[in-house]
Amino acid sequence: MLEIKDFDLxxxxxxxxxxxxxxxxxxxxxxxxxGLVGESGCGKSSLISSILRLLPENAGVAGGEIRLGGTxxxxxxxxxMRRLRGRDISIVFQNPMSALNPVLSIGRQMEDIQFRExxxxxxxxxxxxxxxxxxxxxxxxxxxxxxxxELSGGMRQRVAIAMxxxxxxxxxxxxxxxxxxxxxxxxxxxxxxxxxQEEIGCSILFITHHLGVVAExxxxxxxxxxxxxxxxxxxxxxxxxxxxxxTRRLIACDPAHIGDPSRVLPTIPGEVPKLYDLPGGCVFRxxxxxxxxxxxxxxxxLYEMDAGHHAACIVARGEKS
Amino acid sequence: xxxxAAKRILLALLTIFLAVTLMFIMIRAIPGDPVSILxxxxxxxxxxxxxxxxxxxxxxxxxxxxxFYRDLLHGDLGxxxxxxxxxxxxxxxxxxxxxxxxxAAILWSALLGLALGLLAAAxxxxxxxxxxxxxxxxxxxxxxxxxxxxxxxxxxVHLQWLPAIGAGESGxxxxxxxxxxxxxxxxxxSWVGYxxxxxxxxxxxxxGEDHIRTARAFGVAERKILLSYAFRVGILPVITLLGVxxxxxxxxxxFTEIVFARPGIGQLVISSINSRNYPVVMGxxxxxxxxxxxxxxISDLVNAMLDPRIRSAL
Amino acid sequence: xxxxxxxxxxxRNLKLILGNPLGALGFGIVLxxxxxxxxxxxxxxxxxxxLNVRDRMQGPSPAHLLGTDQLxxxxxxxxxxxxRVALLVALPAVGGALFFGMLxxxxxxxxxxxxxxxxxxxxxxxxxxxxxxxxxAVVALVGPSLATVxxxxxxxxxxxxxxxxxxxxxxxxxxxxxxxxxxxxxSFLRILFVHxxxxxxxxxxxxxxxxxxxVIALEAGLSFLGLGVKPPTPSWGVLLRDGYALIRSTPxxxxxxVIPVILATLxxxxxxxxxxDVLDPKLRGRG
Numbered sequence: 001m002l003e004i005k006d007f008d009l010x011x012x013x014x015x016x017x018x019x020x021x022x023x024x025x026x027x028x029x030x031x032x033x034x035g036l037v038g039e040s041g042c043g044k045s046s047l048i049s050s051i052l053r054l055l056p057e058n059a060g061v062a063g064g065e066i067r068l069g070g071t072x073x074x075x076x077x078x079x080x081m082r083r084l085r086g087r088d089i090s091i092v093f094q095n096p097m098s099a100l101n102p103v104l105s106i107g108r109q110m111e112d113i114q115f116r117e118x119x120x121x122x123x124x125x126x127x128x129x130x131x132x133x134x135x136x137x138x139x140x141x142x143x144x145x146x147x148x149x150e151l152s153g154g155m156r157q158r159v160a161i162a163m164x165x166x167x168x169x170x171x172x173x174x175x176x177x178x179x180x181x182x183x184x185x186x187x188x189x190x191x192x193x194x195x196x197q198e199e200i201g202c203s204i205l206f207i208t209h210h211l212g213v214v215a216e217x218x219x220x221x222x223x224x225x226x227x228x229x230x231x232x233x234x235x236x237x238x239x240x241x242x243x244x245x246x247t248r249r250l251i252a253c254d255p256a257h258i259g260d261p262s263r264v265l266p267t268i269p270g271e272v273p274k275l276y277d278l279p280g281g282c283v284f285r286x287x288x289x290x291x292x293x294x295x296x297x298x299x300x301x302l303y304e305m306d307a308g309h310h311a312a313c314i315v316a317r318g319e320k321s
Numbered sequence: 322x323x324x325x326a327a328k329r330i331l332l333a334l335l336t337i338f339l340a341v342t343l344m345f346i347m348i349r350a351i352p353g354d355p356v357s358i359l360x361x362x363x364x365x366x367x368x369x370x371x372x373x374x375x376x377x378x379x380x381x382x383x384x385x386x387x388x389f390y391r392d393l394l395h396g397d398l399g400x401x402x403x404x405x406x407x408x409x410x411x412x413x414x415x416x417x418x419x420x421x422x423x424x425a426a427i428l429w430s431a432l433l434g435l436a437l438g439l440l441a442a443a444x445x446x447x448x449x450x451x452x453x454x455x456x457x458x459x460x461x462x463x464x465x466x467x468x469x470x471x472x473x474x475x476x477x478v479h480l481q482w483l484p485a486i487g488a489g490e491s492g493x494x495x496x497x498x499x500x501x502x503x504x505x506x507x508x509x510x511s512w513v514g515y516x517x518x519x520x521x522x523x524x525x526x527x528x529g530e531d532h533i534r535t536a537r538a539f540g541v542a543e544r545k546i547l548l549s550y551a552f553r554v555g556i557l558p559v560i561t562l563l564g565v566x567x568x569x570x571x572x573x574x575x576f577t578e579i580v581f582a583r584p585g586i587g588q589l590v591i592s593s594i595n596s597r598n599y600p601v602v603m604g605x606x607x608x609x610x611x612x613x614x615x616x617x618x619i620s621d622l623v624n625a626m627l628d629p630r631i632r633s634a635l
Numbered sequence: 636x637x638x639x640x641x642x643x644x645x646x647r648n649l650k651l652i653l654g655n656p657l658g659a660l661g662f663g664i665v666l667x668x669x670x671x672x673x674x675x676x677x678x679x680x681x682x683x684x685x686l687n688v689r690d691r692m693q694g695p696s697p698a699h700l701l702g703t704d705q706l707x708x709x710x711x712x713x714x715x716x717x718x719r720v721a722l723l724v725a726l727p728a729v730g731g732a733l734f735f736g737m738l739x740x741x742x743x744x745x746x747x748x749x750x751x752x753x754x755x756x757x758x759x760x761x762x763x764x765x766x767x768x769x770x771x772a773v774v775a776l777v778g779p780s781l782a783t784v785x786x787x788x789x790x791x792x793x794x795x796x797x798x799x800x801x802x803x804x805x806x807x808x809x810x811x812x813x814x815x816x817x818x819x820x821x822s823f824l825r826i827l828f829v830h831x832x833x834x835x836x837x838x839x840x841x842x843x844x845x846x847x848x849x850v851i852a853l854e855a856g857l858s859f860l861g862l863g864v865k866p867p868t869p870s871w872g873v874l875l876r877d878g879y880a881l882i883r884s885t886p887x888x889x890x891x892x893v894i895p896v897i898l899a900t901l902x903x904x905x906x907x908x909x910x911x912d913v914l915d916p917k918l919r920g921r922g
Binding site: 336337339340342343344347348455458459461462463464466467470471473474478479567568569571572573575576579580590591593594595599602603605606609610613614 | 764848856878886890893900908
């Protein structure tokens with residue numbers, strides 16, 4: 001469904017050109033849910049913006065391709081891209097309170113995103129109400145007249161999901177959609193999302209801090225670190241037999257709590273390196289416990305560990321699986 | 322909305338009530354006896370006695386205050402010291418000239434300020450943006466009466482392009498507009514700077530907000546995003562500024578009316594101060610403060626109409 | 636991390652202000668005005684009230700850099716001494732407004748609910764008069780003088796400072812380090828003087844710097860209307876008043892009055908904004 005190949009993204013800043021994303025390789029199959037995990041500043045947001053092609057002005061694509069169902073989105077014109085957004089790819093943003101316009105009613109915004117449909121306003125409104133009911137919002141037609149600040153946190157996120165799924169997209173990007181919610185609400189929203197995904201049959205790129213949510217919802221996982229994908233594989237492989245030392249550290253910090261959806265990403269000593277000051281060789285080396293001399297010289301690629309399980313680590317490649 | 326409007330209007334009435342009270346206290350608190358001050362140089366014993374009777378100055382203070390309020394509620398601001406005409410009539414005779422000047426100034430400066438601010442917000446941190454920022458700051462810093470004097474010197478005295486004196490013949494609209502050019506330029510100039518700056522800041526902030534990114538992520542047309550999604554939010558601080566700005570414009574109008582010898586409430590106040598016609602001074606000041614309170618109230622109500630967050634905050 | 640000394644902080648901030656071309660320009664002008672005000676007697680080539688009827692209403696010449704007025708007084712000397720008057724009004728007025736605003740604002744924030752409401756209502760009432768109109772009402776009642784101008788400017792600016800001081804105090808009261816101090820049972824006075832005052836004062840000082848141009852303009856404006864500083868004291872506004880009366884005979888009096896006013900307002904504005912950007916970028920947009 002979505003295929004990202006050797007994608008490079010740079011930012012031009014006062015400190016010089018920064019390579020924000022380097023040789024990103026990711027694939028999401030039709031109907032698959034991919035969990036994308038990483039610390040703040042690892043490039044998750046840049047990746048989303050790249051897929052939607054909503055990049056800030058100082059960003060530039062330095063190479064690679066991003067294909068959606070076969071077409072390379074990077075070669076589309078701005079107009080063609082705009083037609084894709086909201087129809088083939090949709091997004092649920094992290095904080096629905098700020099992600100919806102504060103002065104326009106929810107109904108108005110849900111009508112506006114149906115600009116492709118040549119049906120009457122009343123019809124659009126009805127469809128919006130139906131969609132709200134579908135995500136579990138009672139009294140939908142009243143909600144349409146309200147504004148986003150008038151709803152509770154859980155309701156806000158349901159509205160955001162309803163908007164994103166309105167056009168039955170083939171790819172849904174969910175950018176930490178449950179971070180702002182408490183644990184019980186999180187479970188409810190995740191379950192709703194799962195049910196809708198099965199019904200619509202879309203693929204989901206699920207970005208999160210919560211390892212527990214990944215285990216719950218996702219089929220496959222990609223781990224990002226400092227602008228690179230360091231490990232990809234099925235949920236079973238990544239949680240059962242992680243190969244990259246960074247993934248291992250993430251999981252090993254507190255294995256007992258995996259599955260507890262309120263658990264946030266554990267912290268690891270040291271800091272994510274600054275993009276304008278990347279170490280040579282492997283980017284994780286300064287924080288790595290198993291690094292060898294070779295790691296400072298060779299930049300690891302995603303090596304195949306098993307069928308469908310890749311990790312960017314020279315040490316792991318040398319180990320027997 | 323009705324609840325918010327009711328509260329806001331009640332607050333405005335309270336403010337006016339307090340302003341009136343402050344005025345009363347000021348007149349009574351100054352050293353010397355209020356009768357001589359209010360009557361000025363023509364105070365004869367008979368007139369003094371009449372005024373004491375009318376303002377109930379021989380009665381307790383609270384009775385005086387009550388009479389003061391009662392008169393105001395009837396639109397009675399007292400009598401002109403010299404002509405014995407009603408101050409209300411005199412003030413409302415001059416008011417249209419000032420309002421005409423202020424609205425002309427708001428109109429041109431808001432349009433130009435909005436255009437410059439949007440231009441700067443569309444191209445942030447470019448050379449154009451930086452040049453506009455310096456220009457706006459310079460405009461903001463330029464006092465209205467200095468601009469008035471310089472434009473009088475340049476366009477009226479030196480180049481003789483535009484009239485220096487008066488508001489134009491009544492009834493002759495082109496002539497009146499002609500007389501409005503320089504004065505409205507003088508009081509509007511720093512306003513252009515204020516508006517351009519707040520428009521730039523407000524729209525840059527809005528364009529960086531998440532909901533604009535959401536609208537783009539749903540493929541909503543850029544035109545629609547700018548005109549209805551961003552504009553509706555970005556314009557809110559501008560409306561507040563316009564409401565508060567009425568005080569600024571009323572102040573600036575005083576100087577401008579003097580420099581261009583225009584009739585108006587500022588001219589009225591100054592000439593009344595010079596002739597010690599205190600009832601007219603106080604009446605004009607009160608009316609201008611009421612205008613200011615009304616304009617901030619209107620801008621708040623407009624904002625509440627456009628922004629549901631304000632409505633539900635109360 | 637060791638705390639840099641106060642001097643080092645001042646030096647670093649000054650460097651940042653001077654690094655911005657407009658800030659440097661503003662700082663230069665402000666410095667120049669202050670020096671001119673202090674050394675006015677040495678700089679002015681003639682006494683500000685020296686009459687010289689033979690050389691009346693002259694244009695600029697080497698003898699009279701900005702010409703002379705209707706009484707033959709040297710305009711340049713009058714503008715130089717006027718600098719002193721402008722700063723003598725602006726600094727005490729802004730300083731006083733800052734002091735009383737801080738006092739009222741902090742009292743409102745820390746005091747009882749009714750006191751808070753009463754103070755805020757009082758400040759809002761003052762604010763409901765357009766500045767110049769309020770000033771005119773006061774001048775009409777008590778008569779024009781330098782002290783009246785200072786008092787009027789102070790009274791009309793107090794509401795802004797009061798409001799900001801109140802907001803800042805409330806924010807600080809709920810901030811973490813004050814809570815920490817409280818749990819450590821620090822005395823109220825210690826919290827007040829060590830933590831609250833410096834923080835609130837910083838924000839208000841920036842507002843004050845941004846306020847000075849308006850105050851200078853207000854003094855010049857009132858003097859221009861004949862309701863501020865009394866002649867023969869040479870305020871810039873008095874220069875402009877004479878210039879306006881004689882505008883059809885000579886442009887030089889108006890020019891001589893306008894130049895210092897524009898220099899002062901631009902200088903203080905550029906300096907104040909650079910100061911704000913360096914010290915507290917959050918305040919941007921409030922001015």
